[in-house]
Amino acid sequence: MVTNILMIIFTPIIAFFIGVIFVGLKRKIIARIQRRYGPPVVQPLLDIIKLLAKKENISHGVMFDLGPVILLGAVIMTVQFLPTPNAPLLSNYGDLIALIYISVVGALGMALGAGEASNPNASIGVAKALSLMFSYELPFAIVVATIILRYQSTNINIIIHGQSYLHWGLFFLPITTIAGFISIYGAMGEHPFDVAVAPQEIATGPMVEYGGKHLGFLMIDHMMHTYIELALFVNLFMGGASNWFFFIAKMFGVYFVMTVIETVMPRFKMENAIKYFMRWPTILALIGLLTVYIGG
């Protein structure tokens, strides 16, 4: 009980540092694939310190300032509902459906804040980000329904317990895992689907007017968001972990596959990305759902 309360307080900080190391390793891996040396592994931390030490801040009103704060609050709350090894945090009080519900609040707060900036690039970016979110939630909802049907519960701890002794979802529900992987890939905003933050086309979308301390907050949120998506995938399909070392190793394996795919892909157009999500991942998720429903 005391361990649980201590972990509730410290897990967001641990999540932030894990995110920093993973994003730094991602830039290093991309650099090595392109046959050059990359920046040092702690580079995201130096970027955040530089941004928080800027002397001026431009503000467009109260809602503009509150956008990153709402995003930070939603991200910290989402971290509490994911169980870590040896400490279930708050996941006995909120189940899988509540987790999906909460993870959307942050993006909506950010959209309100970015719409307040009087720049047409921000409005275009916000419209594209929300349309993309609407389309990748569709296969993800079918995947969640498949998992609930198989393990007969919505509590994440029971889902993890049903995958012990290497009965992972990766081996026993392969089609559903592939559909879930593609959906979470879309949620992270990596390269085939980073229409919302397209630097060369719409000047980084919603973040176009944020500079200085606001941008520092947004980068902190980005690091923790990486941890949330990877921990969700590992808990649902790879059986959680019994101690922190295996947990981080499994997350890094998934992230390595995502980075290698991201290095070689270009960027989809908006219509192509939405049409893609509604075609193949949805078909795979429906096949997985039918298999579990008939097989019992």
Place this chain on the structure above:
Amino acid sequence: MKRIEYLKRIYEGRLIEINPKRLLITVPKDEFISALSTFKVNSFNQLTFVTAVDWIKESEFEIVANLYSRENRLNVFVKTRISRDNAEIQTITSIYSVAKKYEVELAEMFGIKVVGNEDAGKPFLLENWKSKPPLRKEFDSVAYAAEHYEARHVEEKND
């Protein structure tokens, strides 16, 4: 090459060959637009540029248009002369619509008034310009640059 023979027959003797890929014709000022439409109908359907040359001693401008034919792979230069004071020409966007921006350059840089093109009077490259049009030969660029923009003073030069 039948069209070329037809054109040579119409402009008897005025259509000269400079080298095997280029033809040249000089027309008076009133026949400029009809010559361009004749050339366009007979396979010369791409306008490469239209510009002006400043003959200051004869006090005339020479308008030069370069047309290209893709079937026969030939260039033709169509030239005409207009007077230098109160210079004005009719627009040729009714024949070649791509000439719109070239006429803006004629109006801004040479001071030739183009009748019929409503973009030709507004400033495009030079904002807040108060002296003569800069591509005329009486405009002294070195004196203008020395007067308006400060140079860096150095004591010793290593030229």
Place this chain on the structure above:
Amino acid sequence: MGRLDEREAMEILDQLRKRSLWMLHYCTACGAVELPPTMTSRYDMERFGIVPFVTSRQADILLVTGYINIKTLRRIVTVYEQMLDPKYVVGFGSCTINGGIYWDSYAVAKRLDLYLPVDLYIAGCMPRPEAVISAFRHLMRLIDEGKADGYRRYKDNYDWFKANQKKVLGE
């Protein structure tokens, strides 16, 4: 351990700030053709932490690459005033020093430091990527010693800079 006063805090922050400078990807004139070789794999610029960014609110360094057209100068001054402190200006190429090969043109201004506070010049027409990287390392050394204070000079002599701009831009 007592509290740090502001000057010591700025020194520590300068040592951390010099390792992640962000460049504004605004290709002003013909000198910008030397930026893609510097950014890609052969003469890698990202290992020093310098990344190109596209908005003026997020960038630290303004690179004025090449000649200074009058029409561009009006826009560069607006972009410079939109950036957030602390910010640095680097003059790239010989045309920012004394006019370069366009010294006798009717539309090119000859000196950049009458209109914007410049921290560093890079000579050459065009400078090679090795020269660009060596200039960035020199800028990092200047930031470390506290001598790169262009933004403070702009605020202190604001009237003088504005008078020069008004004389040549004419508004």
